[in-house]
Amino acid sequence: MQNLIARAAGFRNLQALKAAPPPPAAAENAPPPPLSTNARRALMQFDSAGRLVRWPTKYSLQKLATWTLWTRFETRRIYSEREVNAILKQANGFDDHATLRRELVNHRLLTRKSDCSEYRKLPARPDDETRALIAAWRAGVRLHRKPRRTAAQRV
Numbered sequence: 438m439q440n441l442i443a444r445a446a447g448f449r450n451l452q453a454l455k456a457a458p459p460p461p462a463a464a465e466n467a468p469p470p471p472l473s474t475n476a477r478r479a480l481m482q483f484d485s486a487g488r489l490v491r492w493p494t495k496y497s498l499q500k501l502a503t504w505t506l507w508t509r510f511e512t513r514r515i516y517s518e519r520e521v522n523a524i525l526k527q528a529n530g531f532d533d534h535a536t537l538r539r540e541l542v543n544h545r546l547l548t549r550k551s552d553c554s555e556y557r558k559l560p561a562r563p564d565d566e567t568r569a570l571i572a573a574w575r576a577g578v579r580l581h582r583k584p585r586r587t588a589a590q591r592v
Contacts, residue, residue, distance in 0.1 A: 447512065476501060476570040480577070487578035489529040492536060500544060504567045505574050506537060507546040510558040521547070521556045 443454040472480065479501035484490050489506070493499050509524050510516070516524075518538075525534035538556075541547040549556045563571065 472569050472573055473566050476566050476573070479505075479570055480573055483574060483577070484530065485577065487574060488527070489531070489537075491531055492529075492533065499540060501567060501570050503537075503540050503544045503546055504563055505571060506541060507558065507561070508571060508575075510547070512558055512560065514558070516556040518549075518553050518556065 439451045443449075443451045446454060448454040448457065475497050478495075479493065479498045482489055482491060482493055482498065482502055483505070487505075489502055493502055506525065506528055509528055510521075521538055522534050525537045526532075529537060538547075542549055546559055546561055547556050548559050
C-alpha cells in the first residue's frame, strides 16, 4: 500500500520516496536568487509573453533556453510528435519547432522512441543558475499576462 502511495506521488517506490530530499519550505515567499550574466542574456531571448524570440548562437544560452521550454511539458505523460510540435510552436516566435524539439532531446530533457512516435519529459534537476532563470522567466510572464475576467465582468 505504501508503494502505491509513493507511486501516486511520482516516485518509483517507498524507498525512493524516503531517499528524496525534503521539499523546500516556503519557496514562493523567498526572493528569487540573483541572475548570472548568462541567465540575464538568456532571459533577453524571450518576449513579454514568455515566447522564445530567437535561437541563441551561444551554447550556454541555448542550454538555458531549453530548460524554459522543458517546463512547458507535463511529467509522466506520453506526447505524440504532433503534440510536441504544437507546444513548441506556441513557445517560439521564429517558427523553427524542429530545432527546438531536437535540442530538447540532445540536452536530455526529452526522450523519444527511435521512430519518433512517442516523446516523454525526462526527470532532470536544474542547477542554481537555471532555477533562477526559470523563476525570473515565470515572474516576467506573470507580470505581463492579462488578468482574468471574473464572471461578473464577462456578462
